[in-house]
Amino acid sequence: MIFRQIKLPPMLGYLLIGMAIGPHALGVIPSSEEASHLAEFGVVFLMFTLGLEFNLAKLSAMRHIVLGLGLAQVLSMLALVGSAALLLGLSWQVGLALGAAMAMSSTAMVSKLLTDRNELQTPHGQNAFGILLFQDLAVVPFLIMIPVLGQPAEQLTSSLGFAALKIIVVLTLLLWLGQKLMRPWFNLVARQHSSELFMLNILLITLGIAWLTELAGLSLALGAFLAGMLIAETEYRYQVEDDIRPFRDLLLGLFFVIVGMNLNFAILLDQWPLICVLVLILGPIKVMIITALARLFGNSAGAAWRTGFALGQGGEFAFVLLALAAGEQIIPPAINQSTVAAIIVSMLITPFLIQHSDKLVLRLASSEWMNLATNLHQIAVRSMANTGHVILCGYGRSGQSLGRILHSEHINFFALDLDPEKVREAGAAGESVVYGDAAKREVLIAAGLMRARALIVTYAETHSAMKILEMVHQIRPELPVIVRTQDDSDIDLLKNAGAAEVVAEIMEGSLMLASHTMMLLGVPLNKVVRRIREVREARYQLIRGFYRGTHEESDESDRQQPRLHSVQLTQNAHAIGYQIGELGLNELHIEVRSIRRKNQPSIQPDEQFQLQNGDVIVLLGVPENLAAAEMLLLQGNR
Template sequence: MPVHLSSLLLLLAAAVLTVVLCRSVKLPAMLGYLLVGMLIGPHALGLIASSDEATHLAEFGVVFLMFTLGLEFSLAKLNAMRRLVFGLGAAQVVATAMLAGGAAVLGGYDWKIGLALGGALAMSSTAMVSKLLSERNELNAPHGQNAIGILLFQDLAVVPLLIMLPVLGKPGEELLLALGLAAIKIVCVLVLLLNVGQRLMRPWFNLVAKQHSSELFMLNMLLVTLGIAWLTELAGLSLALGAFLAGMLIAETEYRYQVEDDIRPFRDLLLGLFFVTVGMNLNFGTLASQWWLVLLMLAFLLPGKILLIAGIARGLGHAPGASWRTGFALGQGGEFAFVLLALAMSAGLMPPELAQVTVASVVLSMLATPFVLQHSDKLVLRLAASEWMSMAANLHQIAVRTMQSQGHVVICGYGRSGQSLARLLAHEEIPFFALDLDPEKVREAAAAGESVVFGDAAKREVLMAAGLMRARALIVTYADTHSALRILELVQQLRPELPVIVRTYDDSDIDRLRAAGAVEVVAEIMEGSLMLASHTLMMLGVPLNRVLKRIRAVREDRYQMFRGFFRGTVEDLEEGERPMPRLHTVLLVAGASAIGRALGTLDLVGLHVEVKSLRRKSQAAVTPDAELVLSEGDVLVLLGEPENLAAAEMLLLQGH
């Protein structure tokens, strides 16, 4: 039965409300879509009956998910992390799949069902894990690199599973032939697409891009994605596999990021619909009767998978703390489990009851993951004795470095902004101490003699070791509102009178950060626009004192700290002070005295005027040398005091 407009409106309203709720409690949107499907589906409130049309449309969500995965799949990154990917990643996928599959066989299921179940449970949530680790600034930490390596191999493992699952449902005598035929097909398709496709993709996209039409570019991208997916389906393979290959081909061109931005709305919308349909298919009656199996599978996913991954990482030589943290990050099921389960059900391979139990377990494990990671630090300290020693050694190093510091500035983050601030403080002979979570950056900066150590500024012990109680100020130099709020909360608990300045990307979080205790919040976009405006006004000949006055007025309105500063312009000069220099533009009109003369022959230096740049017709501005011969239409940008600029303009135009 087709989806009626009333049902569609109900679906959209429920999705919007639930996703807003999930966002407000820092949960992924996919969980909101799953909950919507579970609540309004035919097995719960029954507000929307199951629909073939909705299911078919949702299949395109999987296509775009696989296409995005192909876009993000980097052979260079795979090669750089090959030891983690093909060592730790391969061991995790194989061990998890074998354990889950073996348990299914022992439970009386066929080995084919065990293979499908094992493949589904071996997957973790790439979207959730990468987002949570990024928010915690742990992507560059050892366990973050371990997690990314394992996720890369999981992405690779999806491809053979997409090929195998559709043919596993065939009878035993046809199975071997079907698997062999599928292998031959995938080899032929890969050779055809990766050899011929790579040669055609770049020139074809170049041709389309030269038309300068965003609509045509979008149509071409959809044509390529769905076209290659259709070709793989014709070859007896899946649409999802073709979409993955299409993404890989486009990832090798320079249009990768443009395509990724263009396809995101389609992908998110259709993928959301896919998760809604997954939730709609959950039968609560079946789950109620099989609750013990749901709990058993959930126990395998969370404590079981965590222990398995931590044990494998430890066995491969990784530190105990990093091994446990890797396990905590990847203990959940993932979005590709839904894809593989749906494929297994459509092939008649997976019993609907078992599929629903598995989906419910995966959903519950994903719901638990943010809370598991939130408490992972405390759990690791209990489980890994060496982690106490490592943390104590790190805190001791920080404390020793700051022991003699008094009235210093604590800099949280030693990126470009942090390093620029540190250099300015050093010039003013103001002591500082920096914390950063990039070990390579810390190693190089410390080797150069700079006052920076490895440490997470969002942890109470690290801030205390950095001399928070003796500091003059604390500056958060990276634009991460979530981390900044954690730091502000700690500062308010430990030393509420300490001034804290926070950097943010735009104005959206200023009120939250100020309410949390920030003395001032510096927005990148705001400062960038002010500098852009000031340079534009000066290039257009607006006097420097007027430009500074305008910028000062905006800053005074925006920044409480800057009120009363930026004085010293012409209108409020102190006695004996000279006027400030400004930029001024002079156009050499027809008949101007300077036309045909070399710039060096004009006595502008004697007038205390500097030529900052010269623009000629449509060419970019350049810094002219003394030998440059001036022409009609040239625009000179001069720097000097007002009286001297007036004299220079008369010299250029009238010759005296």
């Protein structure tokens, strides 16, 4: 819970808890063989999930990155670590096992951090995703090879050949028979309409195929991966993935606890120079290798460095491979524990490294300043003609739909998006959209933040929206910002950060379901509209009082439609120090809807509320009265 609160992967929490309660620390739980066997099932379900996500179409679409950059990264780490092991007098088998483990990066951590930063569609995000995909695939041959490495040298060649033959036979039988049997079998089980039976069937398939591969002298994890691949070809893939997740997460957590329990602090203290060397390899050296490879594959210096920073750590599959190698007595215990400790340290550093990657890249890549300046110049040139426009952060489906509505009402908008292909196609079609990260201060200013009438965050990503709200609050606190979110869980957080309104997808979806349901049940249309209007007025402060009826309004009445207007009380403003009731805004037929004060949530004021310097007052009224109210608040003129 603590690690989730501080935005670090729970996996690290499991590892530290294991270190604390294990036999080498507090000794609350002795390391037992039974617990280790149970924890192996966590790895089984992890590999099963990996098999479910195995997608040939995705692999084909990213083959240049996956089979090019991903393969080069894994081979480079194998060569580096293997060479270092030989120089230290270790066997090549130890070097291969260590290299395989240290080539891995954390899929769970990196994908979460890049998603939070809205960077999955960026060039470095695509690079990182492609390399991680190849690493996940590379785990499968490593799981086959590592057990064989423990064989005597004279038997090694024949053992590897026999293992290759076994994998060909097992794969052929399982995939050939499995594809013929899996879909009819799942159809039969699903027709029974029993969730209990469906879950038992998933466990049967997963553990059964894993057991078969272990009988064939291969690993449990390999069988689970194959089971996932077979089910991925059926229409039950997503249901299976949801059903299996609690087993996977719980048992995988136990696996990481067991890894932590097996760490011997006495050995770690004795081996601290080796741990430092391993952290160096997993940190700066791995980052530089990935950066150099990304540059060789045609990436810019900035994208290459960001890719390196994202992947410069160990991963969850490293623990799996190290545990397998330790069980086969390939890696000496001291080296194994030192490697596990180094991976934990590298994973702890990664969130902070990615968080500050932009500043590091600007220092390390001289061309990044030029690219940044060029990009900002392009944004500024495109937005220069716009005044009183709306800035759209994100130009996905919601952003494009909103843009079309604004265009139909002759309201200028300027959109920012991080998908270069989308920006290229929309730009070619004449849309007002450019490539840029709306969560960066310089980009917002270049997009005309100081001249904009409003800013809309069109994607449901709370972390990015909070960054945008913070910057808007610093630069233009009076600018209204509307934020999209998925559900009601973050509404208070976003409003306290300065959002004028938060639109929840689930809320709007439920209103549409309710309106259609009432109409199908024969409720009159005007009554349906009135009911939905009442719910919206109760939910959204910004549209209270806007609905006057269901008939069409004339142009003249449109001009007299009440609207919102934000006024910031700058230094020496007339209203500072006055209570709202003393200003006589009611005489101008103006309603004070809310007040935004720095570092405080939005306030619903009463007549006795005293105004301060820096307050942003949100007023509701017709345009002429709003202009008079602004003069009164700032200059004292009626």
